[in-house]
Amino acid sequence: MIDWIIAQQGILSLSLILLIVSEHFFTSRLGASLTYKLWALIPGSLIVNNLPLSMVSIPSNSFSRYVVGVKPTVNTVAFETWFTLWAIGACIITAYVLVHHISTWTSIGKRRAIHTNAYYSSKAATPMLFGFIAPKVLIPFSFKSTFSKQQQTLILEHENVHRKHYDHLWNTLALTIAILFWFNPLVWLALKSFRINQELACDDVVLKNKTEKEKLTYAKALVQCAEHCSRTITLYPTFGEKTTMIKRLNAIKQPIRSNKVLAASVLSVAALLTINTALANVPLPPPKAEANMDKSKVNEASPVKRVPPIYPEKAEQNELEGFVVLSFDITETGATDNVKVVKSQPAGVFDKSAKVALKQWEYKPRIQGGKSVRQTGLLVQLDYQLGPKLDTTNAEKNASPDVERIIIPPETK
Structure with a gap:
């Protein structure tokens, strides 16, 4: 609202x-x-x-990588x-x-x-x-x-x-x-x-x-x-x-x-x-494919606030590791919306922690035609890891190459 x-x-x-x-x-x-x-x-x-x-x-399925725990560039x-x-x-x-x-x-x-x-x-x-x-x-x-x-x-x-x-x-x-x-x-x-x-x-x-x-x-x-x-x-x-x-x-x-x-x-x-108001709402035609064009830069979404997920206490006690792949939208104001779990392993263990965190993330909204527009179909993968080594074979096999992967250690509590 x-x-x-x-x-x-x-x-x-x-x-x-x-x-x-x-x-x-x-x-x-x-x-x-x-x-x-x-x-x-x-x-x-x-x-x-x-x-x-x-x-x-405006669909966007490509991200630039970033590290969990980076201090937000904008305090919103x-x-x-x-x-x-x-x-x-x-x-x-x-x-x-x-x-x-x-x-x-x-x-x-x-x-x-x-x-x-x-x-x-x-x-x-x-x-x-x-x-x-x-x-x-x-x-x-x-x-x-x-x-x-x-x-x-x-x-x-x-x-x-x-x-x-x-x-x-x-x-x-x-x-x-x-x-x-x-x-x-x-x-x-x-x-x-x-x-x-x-x-x-x-x-x-x-x-x-x-x-x-x-x-x-x-x-x-x-x-x-x-x-x-x-x-x-x-x-x-x-x-x-x-x-x-x-x-x-x-x-x-x-x-x-x-x-x-x-x-x-x-x-x-x-x-x-x-x-002018009506025309500002018309999305621009997609850019033509050009040699050496980096699509990740075209659809890049810039994060301005990110809340680290909490590693579930029971998962840590039972030494469970895994991942959650989430789909979400970025609204015109940069808030996340329509957060859904696409795939998780083990199923249901880290889902709540991942969704609670992602709903608090904020991004710099994409500007098109002089007006901020909504982006949909974004994917992010949160990897929950207890130690420095994590077998991500299954996660990488099931994840899209455009999915951003973030490591979540227990220290983020």
Whole structure:
């Protein structure tokens, strides 16, 4: 899991930076609707980055030899520790989301308000669209006394535009991505920019054919909502969010005019980013055979951390020697995976010791097309030897010439 999360950071961060910059500097030139639609680049790039084509493994069956006990050249932190830290953070945020959602849900009154899809709620400081699947418009109990009838109509129209845009689903997806990648600060900056674009896109639809007087009425309602807006963190966009109010008021005052050239440029950058992600996942064709080409160098996997296997105590006491041939993969992050025993002698004596050790080994991942790729079909032979002499006739007879052989003496305990 942690391998997959780390592998997404490159394309995710690039996409987030592009969209944050677009929201901050180019919304007024791109248009509210287009800028909001550009956020589809995030799930799109993640999907492209995880197409089945990107999971094509690069087989590698040749190793360079090395000696057991060499000090690792890179001191890496165990991925289990990172996974634990990630899981703790994700669980805390998920718990907060659930508590907030349940609290808001229980606050909804049974009686519908002035609109068929609007309900009173003690948790709604300002009108908002609540719910991940079947959304409801929630309004505060002071809704009628605070806003005029015209303002009420415009506010409810705004919330229903959210529903028509399926913003409740997009907000669910955005929140899911934020939980998965909570440790990336760009995710939280992007979530704020996403909310701003979302509100601007709804305002654009609501005010598209409205008169100047109606626009002024809408702006006043926006300011009134901002005055009553809670300062606490909310999971759902509310009509009067203070963080978006200034930009929304400016957009009402100076209507957004889209620049077609700039829009085409941004779309081109987004398209190139997506295409480049897809092409990076395509494995390069195998190199042509050439004279004097050393295949072991082509497929070399560089170890950066290796944990010596422990010589089983019972095997040492019974003066047993033998070997274990293991097959394994190297993930995109350099961790070993899919460790399996191919052959062992004596059967079952050294299997557990060999697998436990190999699962903790780490390698420098292979880079291809500018991106790390998974390698499969790797073989290693661990020879368990009590003394300086070991009859390896049977081991050598059954092992491939491409299998790396390592001597495991009892001293490695």
